[in-house]
Amino acid sequence: MPHVQRRSSVSDELAWQIVRAADEAAKGTDKRFAVAVVDEGGHLKAFLRQDGAKLNAVQVAQDKAYTAASSGMPTQKWSEVLDADPVLRTAAPTAIDRLVGMGGGLPIVVDGELVGAIGVSGAHWTDDVKIAEAGLSALDAKP
Numbered sequence: 001m002p003h004v005q006r007r008s009s010v011s012d013e014l015a016w017q018i019v020r021a022a023d024e025a026a027k028g029t030d031k032r033f034a035v036a037v038v039d040e041g042g043h044l045k046a047f048l049r050q051d052g053a054k055l056n057a058v059q060v061a062q063d064k065a066y067t068a069a070s071s072g073m074p075t076q077k078w079s080e081v082l083d084a085d086p087v088l089r090t091a092a093p094t095a096i097d098r099l100v101g102m103g104g105g106l107p108i109v110v111d112g113e114l115v116g117a118i119g120v121s122g123a124h125w126t127d128d129v130k131i132a133e134a135g136l137s138a139l140d141a142k143p
Contacts, residue, residue, distance in 0.1 A: 009039045010108055010116035015046035017138040018108070018118055023048055025134030026122075033122030033131055034061035037108070040115050042066040042098075050122070057121040063098040064105030064128075065119030072114050076103030076129065104128030106136060 010018075015037040022035045032050040034057035039045050042065070049058055067075050078101035082089040093099055102125040108116040118135045120128040 007040050008110065008113050008115050009041075010037065010045055010110075012045055014138070015039075015116065017141070018135040019046045019048050021138040021141070022118065022120060022131050022135030023050065026050060026131050029123075029127070029131075031123040031127060033120050033128070034058050035131070035135060036061040036065040036119045037135075038062070038065040038069050038117050038119070040069060042069045042117075045116065053122045060100065060121035061104070061119040063119065064100045064102075064121060065117045066098045066105075067100045068105035068107045068117035068119065069114070070098075072107055074103065074107070074129075075100050075105030075119075076125065102128075104132055106132045108136065108139070110139065 018037050019035050026033045032052035034049045034053050037046040064075050082092060082101055104121055104125050105117060105119040107114050108118060118132050120132040
């Protein structure tokens with residue numbers, strides 16, 4: 001019998017809880033964001049473009065989530081990795097589709113297992129990180 005690998009994935013319910021938590025945090029700012037949650041395979045599960053969010057934030061938020069899910073690390077870590085390796089700095093941006101090296105993408109980890117990622121875009125990447133972190137606060141909320 002062939003072996004089958006099973007992977008856990010973020011549920012649609014949890015994905016929307018994360019988006020709503022990020023949305024609430026963003027409403028407390030004067031900026032507008034796009035928020036994307038993807039599953040462990042990088043497929044879109046939940047998405048919100050706040051009224052007034054820039055059009056390019058749609059793609060960037062989804063690509064940040066994809067980058068975080070596919071690499072298992074925050075997107076801002078990619079800038080450090082690329083800075084430390086001249087070959088990667090040159091090759092990775094063209095060889096790795098959807099690679100985003102600025103902050104705003106965070107893995108979603110439940111019980112030590114990567115189940116998806118959140119990506120946020122709409123302001124400076126440091127602001128995007130704050131909203132993404134606020135989204136992940138949904139993981140700590142009681143049902």
